[in-house]
Amino acid sequence: xITNKNFGEIPQSYLFxxxxxxxxxxxxxxxxxxxxxxxIGDVTRPLAPAIVEALHSAVDEQAAAASFQGYxxxxxxxxxxxxxxxxEYAAIGVDVSPDEVFVGDGSKSDSANIQELFADSARxxxxxPVYPVYVDSNAMAGRLGTFxxxxxxxxxxxxxxxxxxxxxxxxxxxxxxxxxxxxxxxTGTTMSREDLEAWVAYARKTGAVILFDVAYRAFxxxxxxxxxxxxxxxxDEVAIEFGSFSxxxxxxxxxxxxxxxxxxxxxxxxxxxxxxxxxxxxxxxGTPYIVQRAAEATYSPAGREQVRADVEYYLAxxxxxxxxxxxxxxxxxxxxxxxxxxxxxxxxxxxxxFFDALLEQAQIVGTPGxxxxxxxxxxFRLSAFNTAExxxxxxxxxxxxxxxLAS
Amino acid sequence: xITNKNFGEIPQSYLFxxxxxxxxxxxxxxxxxxxxxxxIGDVTRPLAPAIVEALHSAVDEQAAAASFQGYxxxxxxxxxxxxxxxxEYAAIGVDVSPDEVFVGDGSKSDSANIQELFADSARxxxxxPVYPVYVDSNAMAGRLGTFxxxxxxxxxxxxxxxxxxxxxxxxxxxxxxxxxxxxxxxTGTTMSREDLEAWVAYARKTGAVILFDVAYRAFxxxxxxxxxxxxxxxxDEVAIEFGSFSxxxxxxxxxxxxxxxxxxxxxxxxxxxxxxxxxxxxxxxGTPYIVQRAAEATYSPAGREQVRADVEYYLAxxxxxxxxxxxxxxxxxxxxxxxxxxxxxxxxxxxxxFFDALLEQAQIVGTPGxxxxxxxxxxFRLSAFNTAExxxxxxxxxxxxxxxLAS
Numbered sequence: 001x002i003t004n005k006n007f008g009e010i011p012q013s014y015l016f017x018x019x020x021x022x023x024x025x026x027x028x029x030x031x032x033x034x035x036x037x038x039x040i041g042d043v044t045r046p047l048a049p050a051i052v053e054a055l056h057s058a059v060d061e062q063a064a065a066a067s068f069q070g071y072x073x074x075x076x077x078x079x080x081x082x083x084x085x086x087x088e089y090a091a092i093g094v095d096v097s098p099d100e101v102f103v104g105d106g107s108k109s110d111s112a113n114i115q116e117l118f119a120d121s122a123r124x125x126x127x128x129p130v131y132p133v134y135v136d137s138n139a140m141a142g143r144l145g146t147f148x149x150x151x152x153x154x155x156x157x158x159x160x161x162x163x164x165x166x167x168x169x170x171x172x173x174x175x176x177x178x179x180x181x182x183x184x185x186x187t188g189t190t191m192s193r194e195d196l197e198a199w200v201a202y203a204r205k206t207g208a209v210i211l212f213d214v215a216y217r218a219f220x221x222x223x224x225x226x227x228x229x230x231x232x233x234x235x236d237e238v239a240i241e242f243g244s245f246s247x248x249x250x251x252x253x254x255x256x257x258x259x260x261x262x263x264x265x266x267x268x269x270x271x272x273x274x275x276x277x278x279x280x281x282x283x284x285x286g287t288p289y290i291v292q293r294a295a296e297a298t299y300s301p302a303g304r305e306q307v308r309a310d311v312e313y314y315l316a317x318x319x320x321x322x323x324x325x326x327x328x329x330x331x332x333x334x335x336x337x338x339x340x341x342x343x344x345x346x347x348x349x350x351x352x353x354f355f356d357a358l359l360e361q362a363q364i365v366g367t368p369g370x371x372x373x374x375x376x377x378x379x380f381r382l383s384a385f386n387t388a389e390x391x392x393x394x395x396x397x398x399x400x401x402x403x404x405l406a407s
Numbered sequence: 408x409i410t411n412k413n414f415g416e417i418p419q420s421y422l423f424x425x426x427x428x429x430x431x432x433x434x435x436x437x438x439x440x441x442x443x444x445x446x447i448g449d450v451t452r453p454l455a456p457a458i459v460e461a462l463h464s465a466v467d468e469q470a471a472a473a474s475f476q477g478y479x480x481x482x483x484x485x486x487x488x489x490x491x492x493x494x495e496y497a498a499i500g501v502d503v504s505p506d507e508v509f510v511g512d513g514s515k516s517d518s519a520n521i522q523e524l525f526a527d528s529a530r531x532x533x534x535x536p537v538y539p540v541y542v543d544s545n546a547m548a549g550r551l552g553t554f555x556x557x558x559x560x561x562x563x564x565x566x567x568x569x570x571x572x573x574x575x576x577x578x579x580x581x582x583x584x585x586x587x588x589x590x591x592x593x594t595g596t597t598m599s600r601e602d603l604e605a606w607v608a609y610a611r612k613t614g615a616v617i618l619f620d621v622a623y624r625a626f627x628x629x630x631x632x633x634x635x636x637x638x639x640x641x642x643d644e645v646a647i648e649f650g651s652f653s654x655x656x657x658x659x660x661x662x663x664x665x666x667x668x669x670x671x672x673x674x675x676x677x678x679x680x681x682x683x684x685x686x687x688x689x690x691x692x693g694t695p696y697i698v699q700r701a702a703e704a705t706y707s708p709a710g711r712e713q714v715r716a717d718v719e720y721y722l723a724x725x726x727x728x729x730x731x732x733x734x735x736x737x738x739x740x741x742x743x744x745x746x747x748x749x750x751x752x753x754x755x756x757x758x759x760x761f762f763d764a765l766l767e768q769a770q771i772v773g774t775p776g777x778x779x780x781x782x783x784x785x786x787f788r789l790s791a792f793n794t795a796e797x798x799x800x801x802x803x804x805x806x807x808x809x810x811x812l813a814s
Binding site: 001002003004005008010017040042043044045046047049052056059060062063064065067068069071072105106108109112113116117118122132133136137140142177207209252253254255267268270272275278279281283284285286287288290291387 | 447472539
């Protein structure tokens with residue numbers, strides 16, 4: 001056999017493709033319907049003026065021989081590594097050195113590629129529901145065993161739902177790689193300082209490595225919720241952290257992210273920092289110069305203010321969605337420090353039943369929770385990434401539909 | 408063991424880092440030296456006006472809500488897939504469908520990631536000397552066994568030097584994945600139609616898959632040298648092809664590439680096209696929209712003419728380097744259909760001896776051939792990616808130095 005047999009184990013339909021396909025069919029049958037998309041987590045606000053200005057200016061640099069930039073450092077330009085270390089870490093009192101920051105082309109790539117640093121035999125744990133990329137990237141590498149239609153045989157699922165207040169419990173079986181995401185995709189819940197302390201202590205005791213995803217950290221409001229795992233003492237010996245400009249600054253189409261691999265993080269006598277440097281130098285050629293200049297601009301005073309305004313815009317949408325659900329008697333989480341709102345489908349419907357009902361009866365597209373793992377079954381995700389107008393219209397339709405479904 | 412032990416097998420110093428380090432030391436010791444860089448294969452010409460215009464215009468689209476583009480298709484936008492299919496394939500009479508073209512962020516990533524589609528046990532062959540990424544990406548995946556300081560125990564090396572006129576011989580041992588690159592990096596040599604026919608026939612007979620890298624195809628002049636492996640009948644059942652805008656259009660800092668995985672290419676009853684689609688959808692989130700618009704602009708009438716002029720500019724440098732070497736009695740290959748010139752180091756020097764001599768006595772930076780594999784030992788690569796002025800100055804210094812070294 002010449003091909004990677006692990007690909008054959010992965011269930012065929014990827015969540016968002018199936019959603020897209022059902023919407024396509026619906027729109028074909030109902031060409032006049034005004035379908036409102038509160039599904040896939042893509043931003044809709046245009047790029048902020050400070051970012052646009054930085055892009056134009058960087059493009060002009062590329063147009064002149066004296067300022068032209070060819071290959072950049074695979075790890076990212078110093079100016080951006082420094083801006084991230086200052087703007088994301090020093091700003092919250094956390095000491096991350098610029099050369100511990102690796103600039104990437106998206107948290108999807110970074111969080112999918114990180115597993116390459118680990119042994120094929122490494123035991124993986126994910127919270128459930130979970131961002132599918134963590135799971136599928138490990139499945140492709142052959143770490144997860146076989147899929148029985150619901151679960152992977154060699155994956156530890158840590159269920160999160162209203163029965164445990166969405167707080168992932170420490171694993172009872174031994175695990176070596178743990179993916180955590182706060183604010184969480186898909187549930188919108190956050191981990192408290194106390195929760196993170198327990199996880200860091202667990203990893204320090206067991207030697208596990210925590211892969212911590214803060215792609216949504218810009219949505220955290222107030223000072224109670226940690227914005228980085230490195231706010232916890234000792235986390236720099238146990239955790240890798242992924243951050244992104246996608247949701248913070250509307251970079252889903254521009255592509256820029258960062259990964260922190262602390263120099264203190266060692267396993268088997270090997271520096272994971274050195275391994276990631278080697279991985280990136282060998283398989284990646286850097287994020288476009290012009291995009292790195294755009295990312296840098298999000299830390300200028302004007303840039304900061306503009307991207308903050310966009311985040312606030314989405315947060316207002318999120319609050320409206322959550323309130324609409326709760327006013328209709330549907331208990332929801334998220335939507336406070338997150339663009340996502342998560343809830344059990346009303347009237348005992350399963351995720352796809354509710355998806356179809358929502359699409360057919362209210363022309364709203366959401367995301368079936370079951371697509372995020374077994375504990376997501378019977379749940380649903382709505383996102384705040386639409387215009388205020390569309391969100392208000394969707395809220396009105398929801399307020400009308402939900403009582404009908406309940407009766 | 409939690410870490411990937413294969414990383415530990417890979418020799419520590421990456422070719423270009425060591426070159427950079429030696430140059431840094433030299434410049435520190437000789438702050439007044441005017442060092443001329445004919446080493447790493449990076450372009451120096453600024454972006455062509457048509458590309459700059461497309462970038463500005465795409466940035467403006469991103470600045471307005473109505474034209475804002477968030478997540479794009481992981482496979483690339485239709486407009487660029489169509490432009491590549493038309494401009495790179497239909498233009499040379501080859502039938503590649505737009506949906507067989509996957510847009511990527513660089514041939515380095517694409518050619519490093521492609522091995523994920525194959526079994527851990529797949530036997531790999533490379534021509535030697537070789538672009539190190541093919542080797543290192545397979546080493547990281549554990550396919551190559553152990554490294555003895557010179558060779559990997561489970562890698563088939565196909566030597567290419569003046570003893571076989573740089574024509575890679577068909578493997579005698581069974582191999583399953585074969586990396587070929589034409590015009591070749593590092594040697595600058597090309598494969599003829601006849602050579603490619605033999606390789607395609609070999610792969611059709613044995614079931615091997617050819618991974619064909621045409622990153623330098625824009626440098627081919629005239630009609631005798633194939634620009635795509637798909638010019639050979641039946642290649643679409645045995646070959647994946649990698650192309651890039653890096654060297655064609657100065658995109659080393661912008662990052663855009665393409666990979667063709669034909670729908671007819673199947674192994675073990677599985678479509679490699681479907682596997683790559685799955686791989687890219689799971690682990691990659693697309694090339695920036697603005698960069699794809701820039702790549703598209705290289706196919707407009709003005710864009711085409713402008714990028715062609717840049718290629719001609721580098722080709723003139725390449726010819727000058729080759730002529731200078733040959734006038735000094737150093738037999739060289741490449742430099743005709745390639746920005747690279749390759750030769751045996753004069754006076755029996757080894758690659759690093761000649762590197763140091765060139766740096767210290769003529770302040771020219773080149774690339775030691777031994778960094779590209781065992782058959783590269785005693786060889787050297789010079790590249791045409793500098794200004795005409797710097798290349799002329801380097802040629803003058805070479806013409807002075809070479810006779811001294813020979814005597």
